[in-house]
Amino acid sequence: MSNKHLFLNSGFVRAPLQNGVGRYVCQLQRIVLKFCKTHGSCRGLRDFIEQDLVDFAKQNPGVVVYLKPRRHRGPVAVAEYLNGDRVWMNLANKTHSEITKWIEVLRTQQGDIASTRLRKYQYTDHPSIQGPWTPFTFKNPELNTAVLPDQKFGANDRLPMSATEQLRLMFEKQKLEEGDVKTAE
Amino acid sequence: MSVIRAGLQKITNVLRNGPGGILSRFITNVAPVERKSEAETTKDVIATCNKLIEEKPSRNFAIVHLLGKQWRVTDGDLLVVEGYWPPNIGDEIKLEKVLVAATKDFSLIGRPLVQPGLVNVTATVISKGLSHTRTHFKKKRRKQFMRINFQRAEQTMLRINSVEIASKINEPAKNVF
Amino acid sequence: MSAFKRVQQWATFARTWHVFDCKWQDPYDSAQVIKKYLMGLHKPIYHPTNDCGDVVVCINSRDIALRGDEWRKRAYFHHTGYPGGASWTLAWELHNKDPTMIIRKAIYRSMKGNLQRRHTMERLFIFPGEDVPQDIMQNVTNQIRQLRLVPTRLDHIPEEEVQKYPKVMDYPQDYVLK
Numbered sequence: 001m002s003n004k005h006l007f008l009n010s011g012f013v014r015a016p017l018q019n020g021v022g023r024y025v026c027q028l029q030r031i032v033l034k035f036c037k038t039h040g041s042c043r044g045l046r047d048f049i050e051q052d053l054v055d056f057a058k059q060n061p062g063v064v065v066y067l068k069p070r071r072h073r074g075p076v077a078v079a080e081y082l083n084g085d086r087v088w089m090n091l092a093n094k095t096h097s098e099i100t101k102w103i104e105v106l107r108t109q110q111g112d113i114a115s116t117r118l119r120k121y122q123y124t125d126h127p128s129i130q131g132p133w134t135p136f137t138f139k140n141p142e143l144n145t146a147v148l149p150d151q152k153f154g155a156n157d158r159l160p161m162s163a164t165e166q167l168r169l170m171f172e173k174q175k176l177e178e179g180d181v182k183t184a185e
Numbered sequence: 186m187s188v189i190r191a192g193l194q195k196i197t198n199v200l201r202n203g204p205g206g207i208l209s210r211f212i213t214n215v216a217p218v219e220r221k222s223e224a225e226t227t228k229d230v231i232a233t234c235n236k237l238i239e240e241k242p243s244r245n246f247a248i249v250h251l252l253g254k255q256w257r258v259t260d261g262d263l264l265v266v267e268g269y270w271p272p273n274i275g276d277e278i279k280l281e282k283v284l285v286a287a288t289k290d291f292s293l294i295g296r297p298l299v300q301p302g303l304v305n306v307t308a309t310v311i312s313k314g315l316s317h318t319r320t321h322f323k324k325k326r327r328k329q330f331m332r333i334n335f336q337r338a339e340q341t342m343l344r345i346n347s348v349e350i351a352s353k354i355n356e357p358a359k360n361v362f
Numbered sequence: 363m364s365a366f367k368r369v370q371q372w373a374t375f376a377r378t379w380h381v382f383d384c385k386w387q388d389p390y391d392s393a394q395v396i397k398k399y400l401m402g403l404h405k406p407i408y409h410p411t412n413d414c415g416d417v418v419v420c421i422n423s424r425d426i427a428l429r430g431d432e433w434r435k436r437a438y439f440h441h442t443g444y445p446g447g448a449s450w451t452l453a454w455e456l457h458n459k460d461p462t463m464i465i466r467k468a469i470y471r472s473m474k475g476n477l478q479r480r481h482t483m484e485r486l487f488i489f490p491g492e493d494v495p496q497d498i499m500q501n502v503t504n505q506i507r508q509l510r511l512v513p514t515r516l517d518h519i520p521e522e523e524v525q526k527y528p529k530v531m532d533y534p535q536d537y538v539l540k
Contacts, residue, residue: 008317013263013342020309020344021261024275027312108274109314113340117317122256123263129246130289133406134373143504149381149421149492153505155512162511171528 011116045075047096085111243289250282312342393468424461462488
């Protein structure tokens with residue numbers, strides 16, 4: 001007895017067979033449309049088959065389309081993918097345009113992606129290229145030889161300039177310009 | 186810490202003649218500092234970077250802006266973007282908003298974007314589908330309040346095909362549009 | 363895991379020892395800074411579940427500076443658990459009893475009261491003066507910058523420098539200096 005089926009599985013982003021690296025391969029391989037010729041809930045699916053199915057099959061030569069008429073049963077689409085996933089979808093009472101959209105979703109997805117909760121939205125084989133961080137990254141190399149504690153590394157160097165310092169700078173500037181200035185002597 | 190540092194120093198000494206790899210940052214070059222004017226240094230740096238772009242000694246990566254999010258991408262990455270996005274499966278697209286492009290040895294940082302045409306990031310759309318059903322359940326105790334909503338977001342999966350630094354740095358920008 | 367990756371792991375998660383000079387610093391403001399280093403919040407690899415906190419050595423805790431008249435007004439509460447066991451100790455009294463206690467309590471109270479707090483506090487060393495045992499000081503590789511400038515007293519500045527200092531104005535002839 002296991003209750004694995006009770007909870008949503010979680011997983012990571014994956015693409016089957018390195019899809020998209022060299023060329024792109026459509027992942028939908030086979031779609032089976034099951035419907036009833038008389039049942040009212042199949043109305044939309046019957047419309048789709050009459051109007052759009054031939055175009056759909058022509059535009060997607062890689063997808064095998066089966067039609068399975070059956071008496072007094074609801075309309076269903078079953079999509080089978082290259083990675084072995086099989087998606088069953090109930091199409092009862094869906095209109096023609098809704099069915100067009102749902103079949104487009106079945107065509108473009110790469111498998112049963114709704115059955116797993118993604119834990120990460122990105123996958124990479126190379127998590128770091130310039131090298132992972134270490135405590136020595138971006139450290140001042142002078143710290144290697146410094147004898148700590150040292151006021152040079154400990155004093156706050158981001159304070160705004162004090163009035164005393166401003167005055168001293170003005171004084172130095174004045175001294176350069178005039179040469180002889182009064183001091184406290 | 187000093188013990189670890191001493192250990193690392195020993196390993197570094199062993200590996201000093203090798204490729205360096207992850208320990209390259211611990212090797213301090215104590216070569217005498219050459220005094221050069223700033224313009225010359227800039228020229229040297231740009232020349233070195235251009236040489237590295239030609240030789241391609243390491244893998245590139247870029248930070249791209251895509252649907253309001255920033256992604257760090259390199260060749261062969263997979264991304265999943267959520268929300269409505271027109272590109273369809275099999276489409277090969279070029280990601281134009283490149284914020285940073287870099288290799289192992291240098292980084293080109295855009296202000297805010299790297300100049301168009303300098304970096305080529307191409308991707309293929311490999312899957313478009315809907316996410317799992319997310320349940321939004323709200324309940325307030327003793328207040329007769331309960332709401333439940335179900336939601337599925339559109340998910341588009343992208344394969345990054347290449348991250349290339351296409352032209353040399355400091356070349357005049359080609360009009361790519 | 364290859365040997366190379368293992369060394370990388372050690373390097374990334376290595377504990378760094380920092381020293382912080384408490385001289386003339388407000389313990390409650392400093393605690394906000396020291397706490398970040400103790401918990402590892404200053405690292406890009408920080409995550410609440412990974413053990414990446416650093417060690418901080420505080421020196422000169424005897425020379426901390428409290429704001430305004432907080433030495434007289436701030437009270438530390440303790441209760442023995444027995445009826446009538448409550449006691450209030452003023453900051454100056456506590457500081458006289460144990461000069462490391464005010465900064466220790468400031469850092470302890472700046473962190474969230476979860477199970478990790480007492481383990482994080484184990485990585486904090488406080489010394490009232492500048493004498494730190496050699497086995498602790500030899501590990502220190504970094505210094506945390508102070509928040510405030512340590513003021514210099516006029517009578518500690520050498521006489522020549524005072525004499526050289528620029529003069530803004532002259533006192534009037536009839537001005538009487540006290």
